[in-house]
Amino acid sequence: MKAITILKDASGFAFGTTISRVLGFIREMMFAYLFGAGMMMDVFRVAFRIPNLLRDLLAEGTLTPAFLPMFSDSYTQKGKKESAQFMSQMIGAMLLITGGITIIGIIFAPIWVKFISFGFTHTPEKYWLTVKLTRIMFPFLIFISIAALVMGINNFFNHFFIAGAAPSVFNIAIIGCGLLLSKKLGIQSIAIGALLGGALQFIYQSSWLHKDGYTTIPKFKFDKDIKRVFALMLPISLGYGAGKINVIVNTQIASFLGHGVISWLSYAFELMFVPVGIIGVALENVTLPFVSKEMSAKNKVEFKDTMRISLVYGALASIVVTIGIWVFATPICRIIYQHGSFTAQDTLATASALKFYCIGIPGLILTKILATGFYALKDTKKPMIASFVAVAVNVVLSLTLVRVLSFKGIALAASLSNLVNTIILWILLKNKIFTS
DSSP states (O other): OOOHHHHHHHHHHHHHHHHHHHHHHOOOHHHHHHHHHHHHHHHHHHHHHHHHOOOOOHSSHHHHHHHHHHHHHHHHOOOOOHHHHHHHHHHHHHHHHHHHHHHHHHHHHHHHHHHHHHGGSSSSOOOOOOHHHHHHHTTTTHHHHHHHHHHHHHTTTHHHHHHHHHHHHHHHHHHHHHHHHHHHTHHHHHHHHHHHHHHHHHHHHHHHHTTTOOOOOOOOOOOOHHHHHHHHHHHHHHHHHHHHHHHHHHHHHHHOOOTTTTHHHHHHHHHHHIIIIIHHHHHHHHHHHHHHHHHTOHHHHHHHHHHHHHHHHHHHHHHHHHHHHHHEEEEEEHHHHOOOOOOHHHHHHHHHHHHHHTHHHOOOOOOHHHHHHHHHOOHHHHHHHHHHHHHHHHHHHHHHHHHTEEEHHHHHHHHHHHHHHHHHHHHHHHIIITTO
C-alpha cells in the first residue's frame, strides 16, 4: 500500500511539475526565438544566476529540508496553533535575512558579476548590462525563499499537485513580459518577468496554505526552534554552496570560450533538468514529508521502507530517461529551440552538451532522494561532506576535460561529479540505517 501511496503522491506532484515544465519549455522557446544564443541571452543567464544561486542556498534546497522535520515535530507534538506560530516566526526570520542580502546584492552587483563571469569585463557593454539586470532581479530572492517555505508546508499537508504546479506562475510571468515588453525593453523585459514571477509564486502558494488555517504574516521572534532550523540549515547551505562552486567554475570557464557557449550549456541544462524536476523533485518532495513524519513518530521500519521504495522508483525512471535523451538529443533540441534567432549550429552545439549532461541524470535524481533520509534524521553534515567531495571532482574534471572536449567537457564533468555524490551518499546512508 505504501508503494502505491508514494507513487500516487509523486504522480500528483509530477503532474503539477509537468505543467510547469511545459510552460518552461515555452519560456525557453520564447528565449530562443526572441534572443537566440548570443550576447543578450548570455547576459540574462548570468544575471539571473546570481540571485538564483543564493536562492539555492536559502530556499528549496536548504530551508525546506531543515524546516520541514522541525515543523513536523511541532505539529505532531504541540499541535496546529504552535506550528502556525513557528511558521510565522520562520517567515519573519527569512524576510529579514533575504531582505538584507538583497540590499547588499544590489549595491555590490558589479563585484558579483565579475566574480561569476570575469570574462564579460572584456566587453564593457555586456558587463554593465549584466550588472543592470542583476539589480533588477535581486529582490526575486526574497519572494522565492519564503515561497519555498510555504511549499514545504503545502507538501506536509499533501497538497503535492499545488506545490508541483507553483513554478507555472513564474513561467507565465516571464512569458507574458517577454511577449508584451520585449520590443520596448529588450532583454530587460524577461528580467522584470522573473521578478514578477517570484512574487506571484509566493502569492499562489500562500492562498492554498490559508485554506488550512495558516497565515503568512511574519512574526519577528528568534526562539530556540528558529535557531535550531538555522543550525540545521548551515551544513546544507555549505554543501549547496560547495555545489554551486561547480556552477561558478563552469560559468567562468565558459565565459572565456566565446559568445554563445554559456547559452548552449544553459539551454542543454534546462532540457536535462526537466526529468530531474519531474521525477527527482517529485520523489524528493513526497519522500521528505513521509520520512519526517515517520521519524517524528520514531518509526524506523517505515522510514527504511519509504526510502527503499523511493530509491527504486528513482533508479528505474532515471535510467530509462537517460537513454531516451541520449538517443534523441538532436531532434529534441531542433524541435524545441531551432526557431527565429536560434540557428542549426546552435542546435548541434546544444544537443552535444545535452548528451553529456544527461549522463548525470541518475545521480541528480538519486542524490535528491538520498538526502531526504539524512534530513529527516536531522543529520545535515554528511550530505555536506559528499557535496564537497563532488565539487573537488567537478573542478578537476572541468579543467581537464575542457581541453579535450571544449564546452562539452564542462557538461561531462558535471555529470560525473553528480554520480560521485550519489555513490558517497548511498554508502553513508546504508551504513547509518540499512545495516542497523
